[in-house]
Amino acid sequence: MTKHDHIIEVKDLYRYFDDIKAVDGVSMDIERGSVVVVIGPSGSGKSTLLRCINHLETPTSGEIWIDGEKITHAAKQINEIRAEIGMVFQLFNLFPHLTAMENVTLAQKVVRGRSKEEAGTIAMEQLQRVGIPEKADAYPANLSGGQQQRVAIARALAMNPKIMLFDEPTSALDPEMIKEVLDVMLDLAQEGMTMVCVSHEMGFVRSAADEVVFMDFGKVVEHTTPDGLFNNPQHDRTKLFLSQILEH
Amino acid sequence: MAEQHQILDPIIPIDDLSSKRSLRDLPWWLVAILLIAVYAFYVMTSNENYNEAFIFIKSGFIITVKTTLISFSIAILFGLFAGLGRISKNLVINNLARLYVELIRGIPILVLIFFIALVGVPVLVDGLNNFGFWLYDRGIGILGKLFTAITNQDISMNARAIISLAVTYGAYLAEIFRAGIQSIVKGQTEAARSLGMSYAQAMRYVILPQAIRNVLPALGNDFVAMVKDSSLVSVLAVRDITQVARLYAGSTFRFRESYVTLAVMYLTVTVLLSILVQFVERRLKTHD
Numbered sequence: 011m012t013k014h015d016h017i018i019e020v021k022d023l024y025r026y027f028d029d030i031k032a033v034d035g036v037s038m039d040i041e042r043g044s045v046v047v048v049i050g051p052s053g054s055g056k057s058t059l060l061r062c063i064n065h066l067e068t069p070t071s072g073e074i075w076i077d078g079e080k081i082t083h084a085a086k087q088i089n090e091i092r093a094e095i096g097m098v099f100q101l102f103n104l105f106p107h108l109t110a111m112e113n114v115t116l117a118q119k120v121v122r123g124r125s126k127e128e129a130g131t132i133a134m135e136q137l138q139r140v141g142i143p144e145k146a147d148a149y150p151a152n153l154s155g156g157q158q159q160r161v162a163i164a165r166a167l168a169m170n171p172k173i174m175l176f177d178e179p180t181s182a183l184d185p186e187m188i189k190e191v192l193d194v195m196l197d198l199a200q201e202g203m204t205m206v207c208v209s210h211e212m213g214f215v216r217s218a219a220d221e222v223v224f225m226d227f228g229k230v231v232e233h234t235t236p237d238g239l240f241n242n243p244q245h246d247r248t249k250l251f252l253s254q255i256l257e258h
Numbered sequence: 259m260a261e262q263h264q265i266l267d268p269i270i271p272i273d274d275l276s277s278k279r280s281l282r283d284l285p286w287w288l289v290a291i292l293l294i295a296v297y298a299f300y301v302m303t304s305n306e307n308y309n310e311a312f313i314f315i316k317s318g319f320i321i322t323v324k325t326t327l328i329s330f331s332i333a334i335l336f337g338l339f340a341g342l343g344r345i346s347k348n349l350v351i352n353n354l355a356r357l358y359v360e361l362i363r364g365i366p367i368l369v370l371i372f373f374i375a376l377v378g379v380p381v382l383v384d385g386l387n388n389f390g391f392w393l394y395d396r397g398i399g400i401l402g403k404l405f406t407a408i409t410n411q412d413i414s415m416n417a418r419a420i421i422s423l424a425v426t427y428g429a430y431l432a433e434i435f436r437a438g439i440q441s442i443v444k445g446q447t448e449a450a451r452s453l454g455m456s457y458a459q460a461m462r463y464v465i466l467p468q469a470i471r472n473v474l475p476a477l478g479n480d481f482v483a484m485v486k487d488s489s490l491v492s493v494l495a496v497r498d499i500t501q502v503a504r505l506y507a508g509s510t511f512r513f514r515e516s517y518v519t520l521a522v523m524y525l526t527v528t529v530l531l532s533i534l535v536q537f538v539e540r541r542l543k544t545h546d
Binding site: 095 | 454455463468
């Protein structure tokens with residue numbers, strides 16, 4: 011195993027909130043360029059796991075390695091490491107006092123030290139990539155949920171991340187807006203971006219995922235392929251969960 | 259910010275459809291104040307005694323404005339840093355900020371003004387002088403001279419008044435800034451940090467711009483309050499309008515003319531400022 015095979019390595023990760031074991035001993039390796047979708051019932055620890063990967067959440071114990079660098083207990087370089095990991099949130103978390111354009115350029119200027127012109131050019135490219143260059147001067151309040159989420163994706167992509175994390179990116183969206191966000195994510199997956207997504211969009215799992223992780227009570231119950239998940243689930247808990255979400 | 263032009267409600271709403279309702283909605287208190295102002299203006303221009311009082315008291319106006327503006331500007335700095343300190347995870351900083359806020363808020367402003375001007379400043383000057391002598395002893399006389407040269411007389415009562423008000427209001431504003439920062443949802447910090455920004459960068463570019471916008475009305479109210487509290491510096495014989503009015507009343511025995519004029523002057527300034535604050539508040543609301 012060379013270190014470059016696995017861009018993310020999670021080793022024996024625990025995250026407790028007082029008595030609640032949100033993440034209870036998770037280990038997984040994620041290959042460069044692969045798309046991993048984490049599914050599971052609410053409260054199963056999937057979001058906490060994702061947030062541990064870019065250290066928004068400090069693990070109680072265990073290690074996380076990003077591209078051969080240990081990020082747990084590396085407080086000093088954490089900002090540099092985070093800049094390499096894009097994150098998209100359920101509630102978009104756009105900066106409401108800034109236009110779409112400014113949302114995408116801010117961190118480029120402040121963190122990457124890019125000039126205003128350079129950041130602007132890159133921002134425009136990214137807004138084009140997510141399909142809303144015409145909204146560059148709009149404030150988040152004047153954008154639909156789907157548009158806001160696409161700006162949020164552009165904001166993360168403008169930092170040229172090695173990894174993109176998606177924390178239920180479509181859960182807060184109206185049904186007709188889900189597709190526009192998923193299309194952007196599909197394009198990204200096809201371009202070879204390493205993606206870790208917490209999502210229940212089974213269509214996305216089918217068409218884009220390389221691996222699926224099913225979590226329950228903070229533990230990985232099943233780590234398999236989409237084909238294995240839909241056609242040959244190994245555990246009763248997985249079968250029950252699938253039957254519940256695929257029923258409708 | 260948005261391109262569409264918002265038509266702001268006038269301060270006194272006029273409703274064409276139902277004149278009954280518009281009469282009820284009229285802010286009668288404001289009408290009363292305007293009437294008082296008009297009447298006072300009339301009296302001050304027509305009545306010789308009032309006119310004289312006004313012209314005399316007016317001479318303190320610059321000091322009142324200067325004291326308020328400078329103190330408030332410094333107080334904003336103190337408040338911002340203390341407010342940031344109050345939410346700091348660093349135990350020392352957090353407790354120091356808390357100590358400052360609680361200490362100041364537990365003492366009346368009048369007492370604080372006496373204390374800071376007549377105890378705090380002299381103690382500080384003593385300390386600086388001693389530090390200067392200490393530098394002398396270490397053979398750094400050039401630096402030491404800087405500190406030993408300061409005397410109590412160098413710090414005017416005007417300056418002490420400004421320091422006192424700034425220190426006092428800094429503690430009040432700290433709580434406003436703290437509340438403003440805490441009103442910004444956690445997701446904003448997380449989004450900023452996830453992009454690689456440091457805590458300070460996230461604060462400066464993402465949290466504070468939003469927080470300050472949210473607390474502008476509260477800051478405005480405190481500014482109006484400070485205009486009024488600036489009258490307390492008259493106890494240090496600073497010649498603001500209150501002190502000048504006292505002097506005028508004392509020398510002419512025209513108490514009524516002095517204090518009516520003084521009250522009307524404060525009222526005019528504070529009401530105008532309050533209307534301005536309301537206007538800003540409305541503008542912010544329409545843009546949300």
